[in-house]
Amino acid sequence: MLKQQLQFPLYHQTIHEALPDPDLAQHFLDRFPTPRALHNITAEEEEELTEYDQQAFKPLLAAVGTALIDEFAGEEQEMVVAMCTDVHNKIIATKRLFIGGTSECSTYPNQVFRFAIKTGAHGVILAHNHPSGSPAPSTADMIFIKRMEEAGKLIGIALIDALVVGRRDYYSWREARQEEEETDW
Numbered sequence: 001m002l003k004q005q006l007q008f009p010l011y012h013q014t015i016h017e018a019l020p021d022p023d024l025a026q027h028f029l030d031r032f033p034t035p036r037a038l039h040n041i042t043a044e045e046e047e048e049l050t051e052y053d054q055q056a057f058k059p060l061l062a063a064v065g066t067a068l069i070d071e072f073a074g075e076e077q078e079m080v081v082a083m084c085t086d087v088h089n090k091i092i093a094t095k096r097l098f099i100g101g102t103s104e105c106s107t108y109p110n111q112v113f114r115f116a117i118k119t120g121a122h123g124v125i126l127a128h129n130h131p132s133g134s135p136a137p138s139t140a141d142m143i144f145i146k147r148m149e150e151a152g153k154l155i156g157i158a159l160i161d162a163l164v165v166g167r168r169d170y171y172s173w174r175e176a177r178q179e180e181e182e183t184d185w
Contacts, residue, residue, distance in 0.1 A: 042088070080107045080128040084121030085160055093119040107144060109151045116157050124152065127163040135166030137173070145173050 012029060019025040031045065080098040083091045095115055098107050107128075116124050126148065130136075137145070145162045152159045161174040 075129055076131050078128055078131060080126065082112050082115055083125040083127070084116050084119045085123040085125065086120075087122045089123060089160060091125070092121065109148055112148065113151065113155060113157060117155075121157055123158040123160040124148075125160045125163070127165055129165045133167035135164045135169045135171040137164045137171050 015028055016022075016025045019028055077099055079096055081094060081096050084093040086092050093115075097111055097115060112124060112126065126145075128141075141162075141164060145159070148162065149159045161172055163173070164171040
């Protein structure tokens with residue numbers, strides 16, 4: 001373990017920062033001591049981690065959100081980025097598909113799914129920014145997300161998540177749905 005920690009110090013530091021619970025971070029690093037081990041995670045291992053701690057992947061998703069906030073920082077136009085994933089939800093391709101005005105960006109499902117099909121994607125994560133700085137999704141955003149989810153079901157490419165990125169925070173459609181399901185109990 002010490003050998004891997006010395007070989008991959010940034011990887012270990014990132015895991016400890018993303019998973020502040022030391023026991024959870026250690027459990028994770030015991031299972032995935034190197035970046036390659038994490039890259040080769042199986043669906044069963046991913047499910048086991050989720051069962052170990054349902055909250056385990058939220059900090060990692062937050063890291064993705066933070067990276068998107070940095071990417072969109074200072075943009076004065078709305079932009080839509082599609083991230084295609086494989087069957088293990090690993091991002092295999094990313095592309096900025098649309099650029100709009102200061103308050104809207106026309107996005108077309110056929111263009112998103114054309115890109116996804118070309119990359120052989122199993123799923124798609126969509127992200128767009130709000131130059132106003134607020135990550136709150138608009139009514140039009142929510143209608144579009146639902147439309148994308150339905151279109152994805154028809155062609156067999158799952159909408160993994162839809163993110164709205166603000167100046168300092170982001171909104172995750174998937175996280176919001178999970179929170180709604182938890183409060184419905």
